[in-house]
Amino acid sequence: MAKATTLTELANSLPDSIDPGRFTADLLQAIERLRRRPLDIYYAGPRSLRVDGITMMVDLQPKQAVITHFAGRAVNVQVPC
Numbered sequence: 001m002a003k004a005t006t007l008t009e010l011a012n013s014l015p016d017s018i019d020p021g022r023f024t025a026d027l028l029q030a031i032e033r034l035r036r037r038p039l040d041i042y043y044a045g046p047r048s049l050r051v052d053g054i055t056m057m058v059d060l061q062p063k064q065a066v067i068t069h070f071a072g073r074a075v076n077v078q079v080p081c
Contacts, residue, residue: 007024035081
């Protein structure tokens with residue numbers, strides 16, 4: 001498993017063209033939309049998500065979302081929901 005990191009560290013690693021504050025807000029909204037979407041009960045695992053041009057894999061869990069891949073690298077970022 002990749003080194004655990006925080007959402008703040010992840011946002012700070014973005015290219016200069018992306019505002020970290022806006023990215024964090026957009027990411028939380030995208031996770032909430034993904035959580036509301038009806039999901040196939042036979043498929044459990046990370047889902048692809050693209051926010052502000054950055055592609056990531058997000059694993060939805062009951063009380064949190066875990067970002068497992070971010071911009072092509074393995075990470076482990078827990079996002080409370």
